Every structure is written in C-alpha cells, then in structure tokens.
Amino acid sequence: MVVTRRDVARLAGTSEAVVSYVLNDGPRNVAPATRQRIVEAIKELGYRPNAVARSLKTSRTMTIGLVVPDNSNPFFAELARAIEDVGFASGYTMLLGNAMGDDVREAKYIRTLIDRQVDGLIVVPAHGPRGWITELSDTPVPRLVLDRELELPGATHVLVDNEGGSYQATTHLVQHGRQRIGCLAGLAGLHPTVDRVAGWRRALTQAGRDSADVPLMHVPFGRADGYRAGLRLLSGAQRPDALFVASDEQALGVLRAAAELGLRVPDDVAICAFDGIDGAAYTVPALTTMRQPVDQLGRSAVEWLLGKIANPELSTRRIIHETKLVARGSCGCPDPAGGDSTIGEHHNV
Amino acid sequence: MVVTRRDVARLAGTSEAVVSYVLNDGPRNVAPATRQRIVEAIKELGYRPNAVARSLKTSRTMTIGLVVPDNSNPFFAELARAIEDVGFASGYTMLLGNAMGDDVREAKYIRTLIDRQVDGLIVVPAHGPRGWITELSDTPVPRLVLDRELELPGATHVLVDNEGGSYQATTHLVQHGRQRIGCLAGLAGLHPTVDRVAGWRRALTQAGRDSADVPLMHVPFGRADGYRAGLRLLSGAQRPDALFVASDEQALGVLRAAAELGLRVPDDVAICAFDGIDGAAYTVPALTTMRQPVDQLGRSAVEWLLGKIANPELSTRRIIHETKLVARGSCGCPDPAGGDSTIGEHHNV
DNA sequence: GTTACGTCGGCAACCCCTTGCACATCGATG
C-alpha cells in the first residue's frame, strides 16, 4: 500500500501536522528529538509526499507547460531542452505538447495545461487561426509567447530580431558578390516569415536590387518542404546564384536538392540560413546561418515566467534577442575545419 | 476570481454533486432540464474543472512521465514526439525530463515524476550507475524501459533488435566488397552498444574477417563525438574502407570529418549507420542506416503502459521491434534522388 | 388505498496535504 503522512505520524508517535513542518522546513520549529523521530520514520517507511495533494492545497504545481509546433523539429527540440533545463534548476517540471500545425490541437493543449493548473505557460504558436487567444485571455495563468509574435495585446513576448538577422544574412550574400539572391521563406502570414522576408528585401533594396527580379517561395519550415522547394527554385532557367533560406531545416533540404541537381554550394549557389541548430555545423559544406541564442531564449522565457509567478504585478515585456552570423562554407566563407569552434559539446549519451 | 463547481451549482440552483454527474457523464442520470441548466451555467461562468483536485480524488493524473537522455538529440526528440502523440490520443499529457547523461539528475527526475503521481513512466536510461533502480522497484507505478535494456528483472522493455540490425548493416558493407570495416560504437557498457558491436563482429566473423584487424572506437552517441572520432578513425595509416557507425548522429559527424579529410563517401569510405532519424535522408550522400521504427516504439510503449494502467495484472513483456535497412548513397548504393520515398511528411510548421 | 419500484437530487465522507490558531508545557521572572 501507499504510505501517507498519517503512517509517518503514527510511527513517529506524533501528529500529522508536525510531519509537514519537518518536511517543509518551517515556518514552525520542531524539537530536535521529534524531528529526528520523524525523519527516521520517513526513511523507514520510504514515505514520499504526494505532490498532487500538496498542489491542491498550495495552488502551485511546480509545473510549466510548453506547447511547440513539433518537437521533432530540431529547433523546437533544442528550445524545449533549454526551457526544461532552466525550469529544472528551479524545481519546475515541464509538460510538453506538440500542436502539429493543428489549431484545434493547439487549443486543446492550452486548455488542458491550464486545467492542470500549470504555474506558467509558454507557447510557440503554430501557424493557424489561433482561436484559443480569447480563451487564454480570461485566465490568470502567467503566460508568454515565444519565438513568434502574436497579435495579442498585453502578452509578453520573447523573440529574436528576425528582420535584422535576415538583413544581415542577405547583406552577407551581397558582400560575397552574389547578384541574384532569392529567398525561401516560411509559411506566409507567420510572424517570423514576414519579418525575415522584410529583412531580405531591405538588404536587396539597399544594395540597389529589386526583389521582384528574384524568386521568393513560401513553404513550411521543415526539411522535406525545403527539399522540394529547393528542387524547384534551383532548376528554373533564371536560377538564383544565392538563397537566403528562412530556416536551417529548410536549408538542409536545399543542400540536398542542390546536390541532386548537380549544383555546387557555394560555387553555383550560395546559401545563408536562419536558426543555428546544432546540425548546421555538420553539413558539407557547413551551413552559414544566423544563430538564434536558443539557450538564452529559453532562459529569458522561464525567468520572466518565474518572475511573474513570484510577483503577479510584474509587467508585460517584449524581450528581443539578437541573432549572430555564423559564417561557414555554404555562403562562400572558408569552411571551418578541424576543431570547428561552432561544434559544441553535447550530452547525447 | 477562479470559478469552482460550487459557483456553477449555485447559479444552476442545484447541488455540487449533480454538477459532477453532468461533467462526468454518469454513472447517474440527470434530468434533462437540470442538465440543461447546469450546462448553461458552466458556459456562462466559463467553468473548467480543476484537474489537480480531480486527480487527488480519483488517483489518476492522466499524465505519463518520460525521461530521456537528451531531447536535443533528434532520435530522442522523435521518440518523445511519438510517445506524446499516442498518449495525447488517449487523453494523456506528457511530463518530459532530460537526464543529460547525469545519473543523479535522472534519479531526481524519476523520483519527481513518481511524486507527481504520473500514471505511467517511460525511461530511456542514460549511461551510468542507475542508482534509482532499487528506488523504482518498490513503487507500484506502471513503468517501462525503452530503447535500452536494463538489468532489471521483471521490467517491461521495448527494444529493437540491435544485434540483428548491426549484423545486417555490416553484412551489407561486406556485400559491397568492403575489406576493412571498422566500427564506431557508442559508450562501452551501454546495452545497445554491446549488441551493436556484437552484430558487427558476427558479420565480420561470418565473412571470414577478424574484427581485431580493424578499428573499433567507443564514444557517446552525439554528432560532436562522431565528428572527432571520425577524424581519428579516418586519418590513420591503416584507414578502414568502410565504417559501421552505431548512430546516425555520430555518422553525421563522420561524414563531416571525411569531407574535411578530403575523403569521398562512399568511394574512399563507405558508411552504414543506425537509427534512421529524419535527417539521415538529407546528407550528401544520403546516409544508409538501419531504421528504428520510432513511431512503433512509441506506440508499443504507450500502449503497453495504458494496458498496464487499465489492468495492473498485465504481465511484463519484452517487445522487440525489427530494424530495417534503408539503403542510400553512403554505403555505395545508388543515392536516391527526386522524390526520395524516405523523405517523409513532417509538420514543422 | 396501499405497496412496490424507478428516477432524480443532496448529504457527507474521502483523497492527502498545509497552516492558522489554540493549547500545553516549562523555566524564568517579579
């Protein structure tokens, strides 16, 4: 049978309340002898407090909810790990849901997580109608939108400077002397897509080019879509000599497509991507990309959330992180080799 | 303020119990008129039942816990998604923890998840001492070990046939006429490592080779380690002309290392790997690999767990899935191009 | 008119823990 506090109290010959006092270390002081007896009883019985009961009483679950579009996409997987890691350090556990690009499922998850009384909620919104916004707005759960802006007034956002990063990436291609710099973007309407396209366009304009002369495609952020789009973008007559690709995942697909078309990267087509997932350092050539500070994104998100939990008066914020150009071979920079400092330490035991 | 069942009952002019009956659809029948009033009150107040309170009462949390070594490793990320997906379909939510190769952290997570009264627990054990085994054994939570065997009598395992898969992969390299087939394995002592090395060895023996003549290295399952190991394995004088690599992640690193050393794959060195992550289809050349049926692994695991939850008498099992050779360019087979059927549909919106 | 039964609603116990408050004990103080 399962051991409860009552059993501990009985064995220690005390009342249940005192057991709690010992467990929670105060606010009351317990005589050393009593404490000793209780500690021993706990050990002997192997007692572990029931977190559900505790949560019901304290109205804190020590849980944060995270809803991402798809955890099998490395970018979100890395983000989820970062969040889990920061949360864990503060004693929080993470409930993870994948929206799978399905608005209904996303809404269901958000509702479920709130029903489960998560102390905080982080959402990376999927592309879609987002009917849940209103639902969310009349619940008091501390919440935060990550990676993608939402037309949700009064919501805290943690974002990166998508426009600036894309501008920088595209400008880098310009500096490599590329003439026809196309763009493979994410789904239209999605916030990062809009901003990344804007950055690309601004760079072209500033370089005196017209973005209308050059191909622009919108597909989802995954590898498979990048691959298919790559085949199309790179096989036309007016082939671009460079591409700004809106996600590393897509870029992996484009690299593959280029290879199948017999095109050399970067000679025939240079590529700059966006995200900075770990895998980008391992392609051949390695992928030049605007690195998002994934760990910092996770950290900012969790820290703001914990702050808000501790102090509900904490004001809404918009936290924007900068991205950083990681120049590697795919854009025409020297491909780093032998002890590439961008090849990090991982714990994939 | 937060709405409780009491508010609903008051507004509907009935007792709290009846609200529950309506909410849970039986076992009692409620007069249509009463039901109607309650449903309306619920809607009007926006009432949502508190899942924590319900869990306390029913002793079911509708939550399963998953502990993996590292969610930023694509294999585990895909596994986590598969598990989440199957669980979600049955109304379960997933608490996810990363052990990060740290035995203490792994134990802490397992304890925490049990304290939180998860209905079931899935563990992909990290490499390490596993002090938590004893701890786990005297708790009644349905639990299951995934992907890695544990010397835990009476534990249910969901595994793949590592030995057979590795044998098949290595034999495939033999059939390509490779003479010196080295092995890049995972950390020594880890169960899949042992079996994969055994399969590799058996294939060599059967082909009349001596595995002692050929390099064998043990490193963690990640990209970075694969990269470093690849540099070493492929730069020696007695360079192998093929490698069986124990994980796709490592193989990505090896491909990169080969490129930096100026070696062509598969001409100079052929590669067969293991896991079958999505990313393996996108390298150049694409990676030949023994695909683990990730979705089925997740499905088996969750289904057994749910079965066990429903019926605690359900007996312990050992479920072994087969791996499947996915022949692509890295071993010398034709590199699939244009509409590679192994390039799947993903939802990375 | 009485009995028997079926239907619906409400009381109250319980799930396990936290914590405000009152109480008991004891040594020290006036």
Added chain:
DNA sequence: CATCGATGTGCAAGGGGTTGCCGACGTAAC
C-alpha cells in the same frame, strides 16, 4: 507563588473534486 513569555504540539478547516448511499417524489400495479 502567580504571571508571563517562549517553545513545541495538535486540532481542524480547508483546497476542489467524486461517488456511495439515503431520502423524496411520482408512477404503476395490486
């Protein structure tokens, strides 16, 4: 010797639900 704090302990009220059981009521059968 009575009073007063300081100190340690226990009672009991919740927190928000679920569900067994009993009672009230209405209808049908005798």
